[in-house]
Amino acid sequence: MSAAEGDPLPRLTAAQAAARLGVKQATLYAYVSRGLLSRERTAAGSTFDPLEVEGFARGRRRDTVIPRSSGSARPGFSPAAAGTPLMVLDTDIATVEDDELLFRGRPATALIDDRVEGVAAWLWGGAASLDPAPALDPAPDPAMIAAARAVVAALPPDAALLDRVHAAVLGLAAADPLRYDARPENLVRSGALLLAGIPRALSPDAQAAPSGESLAAALWPALGGGRPTPAGIRALNAALVLLIDHDLAVSTLAARVAASARGSAYAVVTAALGAFDSPLHGNASRAAAELLERVIAGTSPERALAAAVRDGGRGVPGFGQPLYAGADARAAALLPVIAELDGSRPVLAAVDALCSEVGRRAGLHANVDLALAALTLSAGLRPDAGVAVFALGRLVGWVAHALDEYEQRPLRLRPRGRYVGP
Template structure:
């Protein structure tokens, strides 16, 4: 059996966000166990993660000011909300939309337009050449960002301040970017085009699953990337600039690229590694939580993950991936009470499809563009520059 990786005292303290002294106080009070050898103290990553989860659920003490870690602001949103552990886009169930509608249909409904008009073939070619110039060392999100810039440069109306331009720009992006990731071909339906661009297996069921995933990632409360996009929209940035700003916040291991670590975890278990050491190693290497688990907006399970995994379980040749999902989920449930989230579902989908570990982030980003544009439309209805915060200086006094 594989040896269970351990956290050093410094790593465990960093995971909990405490000083080493506090960590050892937890040990002395019997809240955490440790092993000692000649090199120091060592901690079980899964026990540390379970303890971290219990601490997160502790009620915050009353305070006259905003506590550290609380939201900077609360903004009204007219797009997504979670009610009774179910995600809704406006008044409609996201799960039902994912089962019954195409991504294009949902986006057109959200934006109030009839169809998604793609960019011209020449514009797509410019985006392809721009992406190709980055070389093989570029990451998928680098290529998406370059594609956004290229499609902006080729758009003579990019700086038109009319609000209706946002949906037009959004249509260029969600249809043009998947096509630009391919070496040839005109833009077509988003899911099939993106499926080919990401190297998905020849499987119609996979395209249906990808369509559902694109719908489920459109929006989810006010994520950091969504806030970044709304800040740009508050300054009346173009749709391209809104998406660029959002992508900057999205391209982060604690947000948009979190499925990468979940992919590695599932792949290790699928390929024969025991769940416990695989999870422990993922926690140790990632530095924050179990990849693919935990979502604070739900009292129970993340409904997006639940639906995607249900659909994937019904897909052909998914038994080995779902066995890995089940093994990891059971081991996590045995040690903590955190449940699968969207990142695990994206990792399972892309692993089954034969894609790379970064494919989940691309799926997430392309689908979320629809949400960022929707939020930009709403922000254009608000007072300009309202999201410009005030700073409070806390540095050393002037001499």
């Protein structure tokens, strides 16, 4: 056992535990007095088991069922109880029922071997079904790709992959003469250009991604991997498909707000990326990858988890998803596909060890961020590759929601403020 392994297990201070639960320290101690939480008292003060706190946090959450609106003068809105979201929007794109993720009534897990660009064409209304496989048009203009590559090249060499995605969007937008054509058909056209153009703008090889190559194959070089294998491309495509939509995440709401103002596909995606680039949403797989790396390197799962909860302050990276009573359906579908990769054995062993420890002590299941982290490490991709994969997959959903918002009354998502100042 190393000196580090012999150190006391990382624990939360009272201030950290109260912050994680979103309560005052007096309330935290009330939980202790009622036997709901345990603590250890030292000369420095009380400390708490981070996984016990995490399990307690999960147990305190209660979802509120809000009925759909009917006969309202403001279509798409439903009344919300205190503590629930500010608004409830009708959507026909994705839902979770009985712990299964559905896209327009079809299980997302049944679509993982369909090309993500074909699923996009179907969701965007360009194809009645996925059989035969639909295609997206048009092909990206070389001048647009050159403009996007120039913007990406202007970034510092160590720029994050998500920053490069954002730069590619800006470059493609600046070079598109139809950028401000606010018609649904142009929204689809621009969405197709973004899907095809971003991987080509990010690729280290200007001649990469010949016409007809899949989005997953075109994206692979930009993620820093070596020579792609069929198993790697299949796993990457599966991840892209599974990440297309997941109810109204904050980035999806941002996309709809931009579309409500009749923003272009570029504006919609830019607005969504602003909300996406956050530790509680799009960047979460990076923290999960760091957790997995610690366990693969020999740190015990218990110690790695305790340190991650203590240092991150946002729960256990890669675990917990409030839309599911059990396992996150996306992780459950993606992890078996990752198992087909040559480098997956030590990674999935770490996943299993973490899942066992977190399930036993906190009652949490692996979510898609842990699966993305496992894909990143198994395939030897850049540490932040999972973030870019998430963004490219979710781009399909952002455009689908923008198309739906284009059919609604313009600017309906402009709420009114209630002044509470002096």
